[in-house]
Amino acid sequence: MAFGDLVKRHFVDTRPLGVPAYRRIWLGQAVSNIGVHVTVIAVGQQVFELTRSSFHVGLIGMANLIPLIVFGLWGGAIADAVDRRRLLIAGSLVAWAATLFIFVQALLGMDNVWLILLAVAVNSTGFAITGPTRGAIIPRILDAELVPSANALNSLIYSLSAVIGPMIGAVAMTTGGFATAYALDAVLFTASLYAALRLPALPPLGVVTRPGLRSVIDGLSFIARSPVLLMSFVVDIIAMVLAMPRALFPELTAERFGGSELALGWMTSAMGIGSVAGALFSGWVGRVKRQGVALSIIIAVWGLAVAGAGLVHDLWLVVLLMAVGGVADVISSVWRQSILQLYAPDEMRGRLQGVFMVVVSGGPRLGELRAGATATAFGLTGAWVGGGLACTVTVLIVGLSVAGFRNYRAR
Template sequence: MGFGDFVRRHTADTRPLAIPAYRRLWAGQGVSFIGFQLTSVAVSAQIYDVTKSSFWVGMLGPANLIPLIVFGLWGGAIADAVDRRRLLLVGALIAWAGTLALLVQAALGSTSVGLLLATVAVHATGFAITGPTRGAIIPRLVPADLIPAANTLNFLVGGLGTVIGPLLGGIVLAQSGFAAAYLIDALLFGAGFYAAVRLPRLEPIGEVTRPGLRSVVDGLRYVSGHPVVLMSFVVDLIAMAFALPRALFPEIVDERFGGSLVAFGWLSASIAIGSVLGGVLSGWVGRVRRQGLALTYVIAAWGLTVAAAGLADQLWLMVALLAFGGAADLVSAVWRQTILQTHAPDDMRGRMQGVFMVVVAGGPRLGDLRAGGTASWFGATWAWVGGGLACAVAVVAVGLAVPAFRKYRPLARSV
């Protein structure tokens, strides 16, 4: 095998970028996601700065989770019934309004934690609408055989944003404060909005169900009736709710690294660094056939790596271990997203992506709540380590117990 063949087999498949509409959506998402992550880091640091409490940082979990559940499911149902381009624009504007509100509060020197959490909820509402809509758009832009590659590229650019955003956040917060971070996010928003404006009209095809409670219930019934789809959500919830240590970063940095905002930025970016490396070296991902079994083992590796990182005292080692876990998480995310996009028909994809958004974005919020709450009882270190170990044990027990998931092999589906 020559060097060129090795590169093609083991690095990311970039063929979807040859499609102009997808390329613009991908690039716009990448730029705007840097700002999104910058705001996430700034809000977390701001709340800890005001309260000096991991519990209140953990309360960002429910502040994000409630809008994600309500508007993620509802937004997914709407995405199956309306022009997806228009819905993407509406959700983006709501998220942008949340960012501007955070900017105004920071500029005025507000220290109201309740107001901050309420504004975060508005921001999460916009994200809950755009997430499932964007996921449902992708199978309309690229052919079915390129969907895994398109998902990998999406997660790769998202990972880049999650690396650059927190690292930039550490610098911006140290040099210029919270308002500057929110201002940068507000400016970077324009790239994603432009990409959405340039999309073609994406009217619904197939059977159109009026968006509402009934259509949401139909989507949930579809999930419950397909064990492979259901288990793809369950294992992700286990991974994030048990093992994600994000809410503990400010306290750990305060205890081990003297409160360094640069160290906080590195920890916040560490998981995404691994996601980027995993995405770059993802050529093999689409060739794995036993995806259910592979998902189980990959998520177990994530939990064990997180636990090991919680015991490390050196910043570089913590970052390296969390990066390894981030690579595992990227691989599992690609498989889970591809299962949904190829398993469901187009008239159900918006709702499937809505559930996906609730789980993918809501799981980490549950993880924040779990981490902050257990840290109040057992301390940050044991909340971190215990969560990682519990994740590894639980995902193996659950993943291997469902034969349909354990034996799952993907089948091609036409768009």
């Protein structure tokens, strides 16, 4: 096989970038996501400096999560009833306004933690609207065969921004303070807004349901009646709730690596490094047709990688195994998103993307709660390794026992 053919088969598939509308969305997200992660690190540091309280820093997570749950479901329902281009622009403006407010409060030295948390919640509201909307737009502007490749490209830029953004944020805070970091985010966000403005009109297709509680319930009912969709959510919840070890990183660092901040940094970055590698070499992912079986297996690999990382005592092995977990996680994400986008009819895609956002955002947080509680009851190793093994066993039993999911083939 020629080198060029080998690259095409295994390296990330860039064909979706040949579609101008998607290319602009992708580039806009690539730029703006860096700014988002700049603000994430800056907000946490600013709140801690104002309060000297980790509890208040933890409240940032709640300020993000509650709007994501409420407006993720509602925003998805709206995305099925209105022009998705207009909704994407409106949600982007909400998020941008919140970023500008965070910048202004830092510039004026308001030093009010509750104003910061309010701005974070408003920003999260904008994201809860744009996330499902953008996910529902992808199948409208790309051929079905390109959707998995587009999701891999999206995962690549998200993973890269998660590595690059905090580094840039740290430099911005050091050289110019919090206002500089927030200003950088506000400027970078314009790339995403520009991409939304350049989209064509995307009016709803099929039967239009008035957005509200009834339409949200209809979306949830559709998932409940669709074994393939339901199981795509279930296996993700299994992966994150049973095996996410992030809350245990500080304790593992203290017990095995002398509390080294460098060791903690490597562990924290390991999954992101793996996700970047997995996305870069994802050319084969779109060719997998039996995605239900493949999804169950790759999540089982995630669980085994996590369990292995909890057993070893060399930092490089912990990082390597968590990076393997990151590879499995990003591949899982591509398949779950592709199943959701292609299996559902267009008039349901916005609502289902909203549910997807809630699960993706809430699952890791529940996993951190599970990890902390089980570590208290069974110790660090029991919580870490037991969670990974429980994930592997559970996902194989549950994922492969549902015939519709087991036999599902990508359309």
